Amino acid sequence: MGETFSQKHFAALIQRTLLAGVVLSMTLIFGxxxxxxxxxxxxxxxxxAGLLILLLTPAARVIMLIYGYWRGxxxxxxxxxxxxxxLLGVSLLIG
Amino acid sequence: MIExxxxxxxxxxxxxxxxxxxxxxxxxxxxxxxxxxxxxxxKVPIHQAVAASLAAIxxxxxxxxxxxxxxxxxxxxxxxxxxVTAALGSLTGALVASRLPxxxxxxxxxxxxxxxxxxxxxxxxxxxxxxxxAEPAPAAAGSAFDSAFFDxxxxxxxxxxxxxxxxxxxxxxxxxSLSGLLGIGGGIVHVPLMNLVCGVPMKAAAxxxxxxxxxxxxxxxxxxxxxxxxxxxxxxxxxxxxxIGSFAGIHALYRAKSEKLQLVFSALTLAxxxxxxxxxxxx
Numbered sequence: 001m002g003e004t005f006s007q008k009h010f011a012a013l014i015q016r017t018l019l020a021g022v023v024l025s026m027t028l029i030f031g032x033x034x035x036x037x038x039x040x041x042x043x044x045x046x047x048x049a050g051l052l053i054l055l056l057t058p059a060a061r062v063i064m065l066i067y068g069y070w071r072g073x074x075x076x077x078x079x080x081x082x083x084x085x086x087l088l089g090v091s092l093l094i095g
Numbered sequence: 096m097i098e099x100x101x102x103x104x105x106x107x108x109x110x111x112x113x114x115x116x117x118x119x120x121x122x123x124x125x126x127x128x129x130x131x132x133x134x135x136x137x138k139v140p141i142h143q144a145v146a147a148s149l150a151a152i153x154x155x156x157x158x159x160x161x162x163x164x165x166x167x168x169x170x171x172x173x174x175x176x177x178x179v180t181a182a183l184g185s186l187t188g189a190l191v192a193s194r195l196p197x198x199x200x201x202x203x204x205x206x207x208x209x210x211x212x213x214x215x216x217x218x219x220x221x222x223x224x225x226x227x228x229a230e231p232a233p234a235a236a237g238s239a240f241d242s243a244f245f246d247x248x249x250x251x252x253x254x255x256x257x258x259x260x261x262x263x264x265x266x267x268x269x270x271x272s273l274s275g276l277l278g279i280g281g282g283i284v285h286v287p288l289m290n291l292v293c294g295v296p297m298k299a300a301a302x303x304x305x306x307x308x309x310x311x312x313x314x315x316x317x318x319x320x321x322x323x324x325x326x327x328x329x330x331x332x333x334x335x336x337x338x339i340g341s342f343a344g345i346h347a348l349y350r351a352k353s354e355k356l357q358l359v360f361s362a363l364t365l366a367x368x369x370x371x372x373x374x375x376x377x378x
Binding site for chain 2: 026033048059065
């Protein structure tokens with residue numbers, strides 16, 4: 001890792017990405033349940049969005065890995081992360 | 096679609112918490128228990144159970160990895176290397192699984208559980224024996240994969256070297272394909288693989304496995320999500336329970352001795368395997 005982008009920064013970046021994904025998806029899932037109980041029309045769409053964000057969280061984390069390894073000059077791991085992201089993309093688009 | 100009675104709801108939340116607790120300590124997503132529970136106890140069709148279980152794995156992985164990465168327990172370099180082959184396997188597995196009849200899937204699942212249970216048991220025995228002799232000495236000159244972490248259970252800084260990476264990455268493809276086929280994260284393969292083949296200490300193996308399974312489960316989950324096979328409400332309830340369990344379990348189980356948990360896990364896996372096999376052969 002470079003001096004400006006330390007291992008600690010990298011870990012914090014990954015941690016924040018994962019937590020943000022989990023918190024956002026849980027907010028939407030709870031929102032979906034609340035809408036459902038209240039009888040609102042879009043409850044299912046909100047719930048679906050919450051689950052989709054949850055499922056996209058690992059992909060967001062892989063994007064951060066590409067960024068982190070690229071900045072740290074570890075191009076082999078940046079490439080490995082990019083391959084993983086591509087496979088996730090394939091799964092999302094053609095599955 | 097199952098009916099949401101109060102009893103079902105509470106059972107789902109409680110089971111989710113249990114799965115989250117297990118996952119945070121052992122590096123497995125808990126799909127191995129989740130799918131049989133949904134199919135046998137709640138009569139959820141197996142494809143829907145697999146889809147819900149995959150989402151639960153993504154949830155536990157994301158929540159637990161957030162903490163483990165910060166603590167330095169997760170070997171991210173090793174994780175991303177395994178993820179390449181695991182994600183490839185997972186995608187292959189999911190594409191094949193949605194074309195297989197439910198009965199075949201159940202039989203496959205049951206048959207896979209027996210060796211997993213045996214592996215777990217062997218690991219406990221090896222772990223105890225190794226502790227009596229000596230801790231494995233870390234190699235002096237390391238590769239980029241070598242790492243270290245602080246283990247609060249023994250109060251020591253634990254450095255380690257990673258061995259046999261090439262054959263292990265190949266095996267990770269198999270672990271990934273199990274995820275797509277059967278709705279498990281593949282952690283049950285990744286943990287023994289890293290621990291026994293690569294020489295990664297148990298806690299780091301569990302943390303790294305947890306990191307990996309989020310991606311392999313997500314790769315399979317996208318396929319189910321796109322095909323509309325993911326039961327939204329059921330999944331939402333399970334994910335809630337799993338997250339509660341994951342966050343609650345991280346701190347408590349982080350300090351626990353892994354051997355006892357593995358022993359319980361081995362016995363539980365065996366029980367589920369027998370039940371699932373009976374169901375597959377009987378139905």
